[in-house]
Amino acid sequence: MLDGRPLIICEHCDSVYQRPVLARRQTAHCLRCGALLERGRHLNTDQLLALTLAAAILFLFANAFPIMQIGLQGLSNEATLWGAVEALAYGRITPIALVTGLSIIFAPCLQIILLAWVLVHARSGKIAPGFRACMRALEHLRPWSMLEVCLLGILVAIIKLAGMLEVHPGIGLWAMAILTILILLIAGRDVRGLWDELGVDAR
Ligand SMILES: [Zn+2]
Structure with a gap:
């Protein structure tokens, strides 16, 4: 937990990121392998x-x-x-x-x-x-x-x-x-x- 935000791990290459705050329909992708990390809730x-x-x-x-x-x-x-x-x-x-x-x-x-x-x-x-x-x-x-x-x-x-x-x-x-x-x-x-x-x- 760096600066209070929880961490998120890429399911494909195990890179670790701080969980982004996403709006509806926004998506976050892994910088290393391009896989989808998280999607804003629909x-x-x-x-x-x-x-x-x-x-x-x-x-x-x-x-x-x-x-x-x-x-x-x-x-x-x-x-x-x-x-x-x-x-x-x-x-x-x-x-x-x-x-x-x-x-x-x-x-x-x-x-x-x-x-x-x-x-x-x-x-x-x-x-x-x-x-x-x-x-x-x-x-x-x-x-x-x-x-x-x-x-x-x-x-x-x-x-x-x-x-x-x-x-x-x-x-x-x-x-x-x-x-x-x-x-x-x-x-x-x-x-x-x-x-x-x-x-x-x-x-
Ligand atoms: Zn990845």
């Missing part, structure tokens, strides 16, 4: 909380409604996210079901709950109980939340199946598409700003 706590609540509703929609409807000669079938995980669990590739369930249902669900918990408290200027553990868990969950990969897979499946069967995207798919964007926005770097905003030491 969203404040109120906006993050509003988007988190929207994400919670969309998560329920994405899980409750079918992702796609498949029809062949008058017969039709609907697929939900949970149905897809269950179908994988009955095959030979059971471990894949576990990873799929973790990355498309469990991780996004936990991200939304943890974000809502820390943000509801931060909004009234309080530090949520277990704040450090929640923020660390959010960092660890980020690589496991892979809605975008799943979404891409579903789109490829729809395009491939469209030639052979009648395929209609369901409400769940639209909800999932918007949820994917929201999760990227709310669980990204902006939420790290809470450490400074609430004055919590990361150690």
Whole structure:
């Protein structure tokens, strides 16, 4: 802590800098390797909380409604996210079901709950109980939340199946598409700003 300002370390080359004070949309880059050090926050706590609540509703929609409807000669079938995980669990590739369930249902669900918990408290200027553990868990969950990969897979499946069967995207798919964007926005770097905003030491 030189002259009171905390230090920041480049994730790519380990250079150490004093943390710059950034305005909205400003960015700081490493002088040595050019990597992005820090970005001014795009969203404040109120906006993050509003988007988190929207994400919670969309998560329920994405899980409750079918992702796609498949029809062949008058017969039709609907697929939900949970149905897809269950179908994988009955095959030979059971471990894949576990990873799929973790990355498309469990991780996004936990991200939304943890974000809502820390943000509801931060909004009234309080530090949520277990704040450090929640923020660390959010960092660890980020690589496991892979809605975008799943979404891409579903789109490829729809395009491939469209030639052979009648395929209609369901409400769940639209909800999932918007949820994917929201999760990227709310669980990204902006939420790290809470450490400074609430004055919590990361150690
Ligand atoms: Zn660097």
